[in-house]
Amino acid sequence: MKSLSCPNRSCQLSGRAGARGIIRFGFYTTRSGKRRRFRCMACGKTFCSNSGTPYHRIKHRRTTFDEVVALSVEGLNKSAIARVKRIAWNTVHRWLQRAADSCRGFNNRKINGYPITELQADEIHTIIHTKEQSTWIFATIEVWSRLWPSTVVGRRSYRNTLALFRDVSRRTNLERVPLITTDGFAFYAKAIRRVFGSAGLYGQVIKTRRNDRIVKVKRRAVIGADWRLEKLLADSEDSSKLNTSFIERLNLTIRLGSAYLLRRTICHARWKAYLEDHLELLRCYYNFVRPHRALKFGREVRTPAMQAGLTTRRLTFREIFSSTMHFLVLGNVIFVFFDSAILVNVDDSRLLMAA
Secondary structure (H helix, E strand, O other): OOOOOEOOOOOOOEOOOOOOOEEEEEEEEEOOEEEEEEEEOOOOOEEEOOOOOOOOOOOOOHHHHHHHHHHHHOOOOHHHHHHHHOOOHHHHHHHHHHHHHHHHHHHHHHOOOEEOOEEEEEEEEEEEOEEEEEEEEEEEEEOOOOEOOOEEEEOOOHHHHHHHHHHHHHHEEOOOOOEEEEOOOHHHHHHHHHHHOOOOEEEEEEEEEEOOEEEEEEEEEEEOOHHHHHHHHHHOOOOOOOOOHHHHHHHHHHHHHOOOOOOOOOOOOOOHHHHHHHHHHHHHHHHHHOOOHHHEEOOEEOOHHHHOOOOOOOOOHHHHHHOOOOEEEOOEEEOOOOOOOOOOOOOOOOOOOOO
């Protein structure tokens, strides 16, 4: 009761957690049993503890919802999930959309202000709707923390390349000059120079293939002097020379985690929005939930978000979905506070809540 506030924005108790005037107002019935309902004495609005979260009115246990999302980010398609969990396909589709919306907001709030020392970028080719509609997924990785900070879906164009690095620049804390490494795609140099300026360091790794095998690898500095590049590589804890190994390994993780991107599959995305939603869901899972085997320190296996200093421990889907600060309903933003023993801290000076 102390952490509840009225979800009605026009109410005088809206956003005032712990304010007097919120009372218990009976129960409502679900398939898993009864749940508590609350009422605001100021405006008369009734609500429950799940209001404003993806769990609102799902008519199933929250554990089932979390399991469906976990199966999705482990590479199962919606039809397989529906068969395994014995849930209708449309229900699975609707749940994943809700989860993706929640993860998108969580990513935007949490992935901010992290340090960047070495960044790698690459693209993944896929199709949407038909084979004629070629689509590219731009992804980046912060090498030291293995954080996946940003992604853009669209044509392989200068506009999308610029949007990728602008998003990275907006989220990062540039305390030192970052080292950026990509392949030989023509628009990378122009976009990086425009976003980071001439003070940045940018190198390319160009691979020559013959009969699907790499026969030659050429490395070159595009922005910045060679001696500065060599100095940063000497100080790097992960790279001794220019490479794109880390982003290519992330590309494999993305392909294995999304049924839309598996090779030789009939489960390709029919619409761009569906692919973007699932990538946001997968990015949240990769950064905050899934422990990274390369970040093992003794018995502790950290997530990329832990290594980057965004969280202090590994999160769960329950905590992520319950920490939603805003939920879009008919174009209006509703602020809801939840009654729970779990504390979720949002690292933003303007946003702090107990979920």
